[in-house]
Amino acid sequence: MVIALLTITLIASASLGAVYEVTKGPIAAAMLAKKNEAILFVIPEFNNSPTEDAYSIGTDGDSIFFYPGYNNGELVGTAVESFTNMGFSGKIKVMVGFLPDGSINNYRILEHAETPGLGTKMEPWFRDETGRRSVLGLNPGVNNITVSKDGGEVDAITAATISSRAFLDAIQRAYDNMRKGE
Amino acid sequence: MSSTVLITIISLSTLGLLAAIVLFFVARKFKVYEDPRIDQVEEALPGANCGGCGFAGCRNFAEALVKAESFEGLNCPVGGSDTMKSAAEILGRVAPEVEPRVAVVRCNGTPEHSPRTNSYDGAPNCTIAHSVYGGETGCSYGCLGLGECVDACDFDAMYMDSVTELPVIIDDNCVACGACVRACPRDIIELRKKSKKERKIYVCCVNEDKGGPARKACKVACIGCGKCQQVCEFDAITIANNLAFIDSDKCKFCRKCEPVCPTGAILELNFPPRKPKEEKEAKVEA
Amino acid sequence: MNKLLKISPSPHVTGKETTGKLMFGVVIALLPALAATIWFFGWAALLVTAVSVVSCVIFEFLITKYILKKTPTINDGSAVVTGLLLAFCLPVNLPVWIIIIGALVAIGVAKMTFGGLGNNPFNPALVGRVFLFLSFPVQMTTWPVPRGFATGYADAETGATALSILNENYDKGNIDSLLNTPGSELPGYSQLFWGEMGGSLGEIAAFALILGLIYMLAKKIITWHIPVSILGTVAVFTALLWLANPSSNIDPLYHLMSGGLLLGAIFMATDYVTSPMSGRGMIVYGIGIGVITVLIRRFGAYPEGVQFAILIMNAFTPLINTYLKPVRFGEEVKHG
Amino acid sequence: MLKTFPKGGVHPPENKLSSVSPVEVLPTPQQVVIPVSQHIGAPASPVVKKGDMVKAGEVIATGQGFVSANIHSSVSGKVLKIDKMPDSTGYKQLSVIIDVEGDEWDPAIDRSETVVREISLSAEEIVKRCNAMGIVGMGGATFPSHVKLSVPPGKKCDILIINGVECEPYLTSDHRIMIERGEELLTGVTIIMKALGVERAIIGIENNKPDAIENLTSLAAAFSGISVQPLSVKYPQGGEKQLIRALIKREVPSGKLPIEVGTVVHNVGTAVAVYEAVQKNKPLIERVVTVTGKDLARPCNLLVRIGTPVADLINFAGGIPESTAKIVNGGPMMGKAISTPEVPVTKGTSGIILFTEEEAVRNPSGPCIRCGKCITACAMGLEPFLLMTLASRALTERMEKERIMDCMECGSCSYICPASRPLLDYIRLGKQLTGKVIRERSHK
Amino acid sequence: MEYIIIIIAAIFVNNIVLSKFLGICPFIGVSGKVETSLGMAGAVMFVMTIATLVTYLIQTYVLDALGIGFMQTITFILVIASLVQLVEIILKKVSPSLYAALGIFLPLITTNCAVLGVAILAVQQDMNLMQSVVFAIANSIGFGLALVLFAGLREHMDLADIPKSFRGVPIAFVVAGLLAMAFMGFAGIV
Amino acid sequence: MNQIKNFTKGFIKENPVFALFLGLCPTLGVTTSAINGIAMGLATTFVLLMSNIVVSLIKNFIPDKVRIPSFIVIIASFVTIVQLTMQAYVPSLFDALGLFIPLIVVNCVVLGRAEAFASKNSLWSSAVDGTGMGLGFTFALGLLGAVREILGSGSIFNYKFIEGDGMLIFILSPGAFLALGYLIVIVNKLGKKGS
Ligand SMILES: Cc1cc2nc3c(=O)[nH]c(=O)nc-3n(C[C@H](O)[C@H](O)[C@H](O)COP(=O)(O)O)c2cc1C
Ligand SMILES: Cc1cc2nc3c(=O)[nH]c(=O)nc-3n(C[C@H](O)[C@H](O)[C@H](O)COP(=O)(O)O)c2cc1C
Ligand SMILES: Cc1cc2nc3c(=O)[nH]c(=O)nc-3n(C[C@H](O)[C@H](O)[C@H](O)COP(=O)(O)O)c2cc1C
Ligand SMILES: Cc1cc2nc3c(=O)[nH]c(=O)nc-3n(C[C@H](O)[C@H](O)[C@H](O)CO)c2cc1C
Ligand code: SF4
Ligand code: SF4
Ligand code: SF4
Ligand code: SF4
Ligand code: FES
DSSP, X not given: OHHHHHHHHHHHHXXXXXXXXXXXXXXXXXXXXXXXXXXXXXXXXXXXXXXXXXXXXXXXXEEEEEXXXXXXXXXXXXXXXXXXXXXXXXXXXEEEEEOTTSOEEEEEEEEOOOOTTTGGGHHHHXXXXXXXXXXXXXXXXXXXXXXXXXXXXXXXXXXXXXXXXXXXXXXXXXXXXXXXXX | OOHHHHHHHHHHHHHHHHHHHHHHHHHHHTOOOOOHHHHHHHHHSOOOOOOTTSSSHHHHHHHHHHHOSSOTTOOOTTTHHHHHHHHHHHHTOOOOOOOOEEEEEOOOOOTTTSOBOEEEOSOSOHHHHHHHOSOSBSOSSSOOOSOHHHHHOSSSOEEEOTTTOSEEXXXXXXXXXXXXXXXXXXXXXXXXXXXXXXXXXXXXXXXOSOHHHHHHHOTTOOOOOOHHHHHXXXXXXXXXXXXXXXXXXXXXXXXXXXXXXXXXXXXXXXOOOOSTTHHHHHHHHO | OOSOEEEOOSOOOOOXXXXXXHHHHHHHHHHHHHHHHHHHHTHHHXXXXXXXXXXXXXXXXXXXXXXXXXXXXGGGSHHXXXXXXXXXXXXXXXXXXXXXXXXXXXXXXXXXXXXXXXXXXXXXXXXXXXXXXXXXXXHHTOEEOXXXXXXXXXXXXXXXXXXXXXXXXXXXXXXXXXXXXXXXXXXXXXXXXHTOSSSOTTXXXXXXXXXXXXXXXXXXXXXXXXXXXXXXXXXXHHHHHHHHOTTTXXXXXXXXXXXXXXXXXXXXXXXXXXXXXXXXXXXXXXXXXXHHHHHHHHHSSSSOOXXXXXXXXXXXXXXXXXXXXXXXXXXXXXXX | OOBOOSSOOBOOOOOOTTTTSOEXXXXXXXXXXXXXXXXXXXXOEEOOOTTOEEOBTOEEEEOOSSSOOOEEOSSOEEEEEEEEEEOTXXXXXXXXXXXXXXXXXXXXXXXXXXXXXXOOSOHHHHHHHHHHTTOBOXXXXXOBHHHHHSOOTTOOOOEEEEEOOOOSSSOOHHHHHHHXXXXXXXXXXXXXXXXXXXXXXXXXXXXXXXXHHHHHHHHHTTSTTEEEEEEOOOBTTTSHHHHHHHHHOOOOOTTOOGGGGTEEEEEHHHHHHHHHHHHHOOOSOEEEEEEEETXXXXXXXXXXXXXXXXXXXXXXXXXXXXXXXXXXXSOTTTOEEESOTTSBOOTTOOEEEEXXXXXXXXXXXXXXXXXXXXXXXXXXXXXXXXXXXXXXXXXXXXXXXXTGGGOOXXXXXXXXXXXXXXXXXXXXXXXXXXXXXXXXXHHO | OHHHHHHHIIIIXXXXXXTTOOSHHHHHHSOSSHHHHHHHHHHHHHHHHHHHHHHHHHIIIIIIHHTOGGXXXXXXXXXXXXXXXHHHHHHHHHOHHHHHHXXXXXXXXXXXXXXXXXXXXXXXXXXXXXXXXXXXXXXXXXXXXXXXXXXXXXXXHHTSOOOGGGTTHHHHXXXXXXXXXXXXXXXXXX | OOHHHHHHTTTTTTOXXXXXXXXXXXXHHSTTSHHHHHHHHHHHHHHHHHHHHHHXXXXXXXXXXXXXXXXXXXXXXXXXXXXXXHHHHOHHHHHHHGGGTGGGGGOHHHHHHIIIIITTSOHHHHHHHHHHXXXXXXXXXXXXHHHHHHHHHSEETTEEOSSSXXXXXXXXXXXXXXXXXXXXXXXXXXXXXXX
């Protein structure tokens, strides 16, 4: 009986190991692809490999990652993987791209647990040109990127002020740490 | 083979082995025996949990079966002899053959036969009504018509007839679980042996009053005159407390008793029509 | 004497109270609040109320008749109360179709699924409201400011409610200045009392609700246990917070008069069906509601917590009923 | 503040229509039907045969065992037959039927009007006499009084309570007795005190009978150890556990008798019956019955021979009104509806009430709205709504746990229920089922 | 404070049953009676705490150390299965009445998402040993709370007049839905 | 055994979700959209099918005492395989289903089938049973996902058919419970009428 169980375990673990070996590469590639795609989305065209030039700063029990993009050696923008703990349902991770002058080029939400239909509107909302929604082109060093309720320059998502605050907090945090790192 | 695969194999096997060893020793130390046949028998039962067997649910009955010395008096009315046979097979015993039965309502106190003397205004429940007063008619034995038996039936085998104000049994659905018999506070319902072609012949009355008052309360009451007992050749009829009773295990369906009853208290159902006395037949069926 | 004598077990006489009369009493007690809301929000308020009441009654009728196949029970008036209370916790500019969905959920899901009056574990009107709140958060949190009579509210100017303003500002620590600045957005005590502010239909006018409370107590429709224990708990809890840090908390009186607390404590927590039945149980239930309400108001994401607090304590009601029995005779005074 | 019991209770309209009508003597009927079981306990067994001649006060059936009571003939005449006759519930019961001839009394009975205050019998003799005279509780339960007069060994009684509450609406027989027969009553109380060996007795009377309170208070000055205590008006104050709680602040524990807390409760009518038995040698063969009803021509209080048909009483009071829909034997809260006015008056009949259609009809019952009013009304601290549900599902174990057996069947819960639920109907059913289970268990 | 947040979050805000959807089968299955549900809650608490502890150690000192994180599922389930069997064997001997009450549900704890789910979540959220244990205890309390509340509600409904087609499981889901709705109120408390 | 019946029973009559009430966590947890529901269902189906096949193949070699542990090992292996494969080739779906992929291991349907069916039946029947049950499960998850997506987001298979948002609650946890409760009643009613 022990032998039977042992045999099964043996076969199972061997085949698992094998499958792992096979999928190891693709998994890593998939993860990298996701990151690269986000970086590509938030900063202008570059021809280096930002993931290899990455550096990070630890803050608030987590880290912020910086992926500088160079085109022919010239810095075209920095993609910053930032986070906030102020979300409606915990942590939100965003990738935000800054041009060298500090203005926001674009952003992408990487991870969140906000309510679908409310908090999830972060992705389209803050690049929507209606009213004062868009944060693109704003410079956190110059502009006050808090929600208008708090006296800032950005309109919060309807009925999702908390998520909006959190999102803007992540951006501000990215900017501040980027400046600190320079 | 790569090192990952190797590590995987080794660690998992060690873990498995460790768990197996611990379990093995603990299992030894804390062994409890439970008869596996209980589960098997329970599986063979219908699982209706109706209580017709007299036990609290099917599992309880299964336990009783496993423990019982013989199957005498143990029967699942829902599953019938087939179920009992398979239970017996599991336990290696012989099950007694049970004859199929069906419920009959032994009261014919329709508003027409038994005029109402009062009107009941309490909670619509036979047991409650029974415990506070004699009934809406002069008969304090007859059906109260509040349908507690119908509520007790789990098999959709009963309904209240709105004209006769009496419960009616649908023979095809009745599984003889006896729930209605237990529910009726007046012991009006009886489980009788099922016969060919659903034939029935029985005294449709439970009134124990003497002839006069009984007759006064209900036109079709049994007055205990004993005429039926005299004509019965099979000793199937007994008279006690001014009331006749036909034992369904002894009755041979000869139909001799029905015509002699002066009040029409004996009912016969599903027989072919009698030749000369059709008139009477029609009256009873109505 | 030609009729048959009636026979029944004792008792042979019965009191005058009936289910219908009790429900009607609640409706009467709600009238001052209805009047106040019509005063401030105009006919739109009446429209919302009418839609809600009528659809509750119709849904109850249709469901009992065609789905449950029972005799319709709309005469007992409980659907009317549900409809009224549902309307009373909605904003006045809510689209009609949303109100109808709310009524369907209140009656269909929260009440009839459980077998109708008396069987539902959760307060139907509140289930309807919370369902809408979670389904249409945008529409359910835009509060028109009162503009008095006659104007439509479909495109009305909206503003924040007292509690949502507070909720935004607790952590900023500027509550006392908000309250004391003339002309600040935050309504003052007299607005809270008379009802001239944004909010759901029935919750705005504290005085009207208190009138209702007095009426129901006088008519013995409800007992004091639940309202008093809820309001008392909220008062004590908020007083402690306020005394500890007055700039990040508002005083108890403000808490008592703002939001749906009075409406909830007087009319919704007291729903017979979903609240405990013994006096002791009612007090535990009330304390529970008070504590959860303050927790949600002060520390949670939502500015108002009564609705959730009542539903949560509804869930505790069966346990309270099982473990907090009335005092049995013979338990209190032993051998004299 | 007047004394009363603290928890529960209701206040139905009092309707004491006959409280000012003095007791009148109903003429002897032509025939009496005397059931052999008119009390709690074993039925008595007949000792006369068909055709026997009997005098009023003669024993016609003897009690079987300790908890039982003798039955005496209430008239003189000839035994017509001994047969099963319908009692007030419509069920048939063994009864002695006597055709009345003249009005001849057993010579041992002292029929004079003089009140005998001197008590010559000893405690044991008193108990024996009550037993012989067939005295049972007149407060409704018809429990044989001699049982209650003998304090069980190991128990001690220190105070006697006399129940003059009469909290049931309509009924006035105790009220009239307290006004008209105060002295006999107080002598009866003294006799009971002697039998029980107690020094103190309290008569509890609800405040809606000021004339009775006044009368007894002034008379009681002449008797040692007896006091009168007015109580506020609340049903079911007459329930013995409630009365004990109201008067002396003791609570009889669940399932226990009053003697557990050192007291015994007797009804005022019982006290008068004890007086008559002990001092006048008169058995319990007649009693005061209130005949009343909103549409009745002449609501009154009648002194009636046991076994008289109810119809005779009603005729005396003006005949059955056209509007009558229900006739109740006893009070409206605890009495029993009777199926025909032909049934006889028994020792337990305290009143006959004729209800009109309007009063008699029960509203159709709706679902329980869990308003808790039944809990508030229940003086025993039970949860009637729950007991009803449990009873309808025959969950005896839970009913026992919820103390269904504590219910005294006062009917306050059914009275108060806004949904008109037949709470007590089902609770009685539950008590039956539970009682059966408990009995079976104790047999094992 | 950190632990308090974990506890409140796990019990109220992200209740394992009502908001995370773990352990639904026993939630629906063993919630008929308050007493049984208390027993079940106890059993789950015991198993969940030990399981999380053991799996945490295995994850850190075996899987991570050896770089075979992908073996998480299979090792965790093995460990939990053995643990449950252990508890079952011991319980059968020590408290037959509790064993009888929990009946077939003890083995079901093995196949209970809650235990495995919490073990995996603790690892996924990068908790340390102490945090994991607190997390497990808090989650089992959350499970117990939901279960006991639910059992109370179902005992109540046993005596209610529920339409036939809703009796049993469907009404249980409706109640669970309404309960989850009420618990949404705790959002944002921590 | 009639293979067609064997195959179809999992859809209504013995549907793991609607009739047997098994595997409820993933049923509620992942069905925020029809796609997610179906993906989860198919992943489970794969594990069910494979473990049924393997179990019925080796049933004669496994001693009774270690039956359950062996099944668990087998099932867990297939789950890990699914997990790794999805992570490598459909990472977005993997993220959406999250925790519930490893939890397939403890899905009572899978173990229940291995124990109750595959360990007693032939390879072919077990495979048919596994597929049938799996597809029944997929059907249930897809249906619930569709209902929740239609009501909650106003879309179906990501195709939006109304302006604006749906009734948010159906995406949230209460909506999952409510929708499933009513679906069970409806499916059972229809199923009864059908048979
Ligand atoms: C079910 C539900 C989910 C919610 N989810 C979010 C969310 O994900 N993000 C958010 O900022 N607000 C969310 N909210 C709204 C907040 O509770 C709060 O009302 C809002 O953030 C602040 O109000 P305002 O934006 O209307 O000023 C949600 C509300 C409900 C009812
Ligand atoms: C079964 C039973 C036994 C009783 N035994 C005694 C007893 O031993 N001594 C006594 O004084 N009273 C006894 N009683 C009488 C009760 O105390 C009480 O007076 C009687 O039941 C009538 O009270 P009620 O009208 O309030 O129900 C007994 C009553 C019952 C029902
Ligand atoms: C609800 C209820 C109400 C009662 N009301 C009275 C009453 O008003 N007067 C009375 O004498 N007995 C009343 N009784 C009966 C008493 O409890 C008790 O049995 C009686 O006083 C004992 O005296 P007895 O044995 O002399 O009848 C009532 C009993 C119950 C249960
Ligand atoms: C005092 C009182 C308060 C009530 N409160 C509510 C309520 O808050 N919500 C509601 O739907 N119905 C309420 N009702 C009506 C009724 O009890 C309710 O619809 C039942 O819960 C339906 O079973 C109330 C009734 C009364 C008598
Ligand atoms: S009719 Fe009576 S015996 Fe027949 S199935 Fe119904 S309850 Fe059972
Ligand atoms: S047969 Fe018995 S139970 Fe059935 S209705 Fe008649 S009295 Fe009631
Ligand atoms: S009848 Fe029984 S349950 Fe009802 S109030 Fe009276 S004592 Fe309480
Ligand atoms: S009084 Fe009637 S409606 Fe109220 S709780 Fe009691 S039984 Fe229910
Ligand atoms: S699927 Fe059964 S407990 Fe989660």
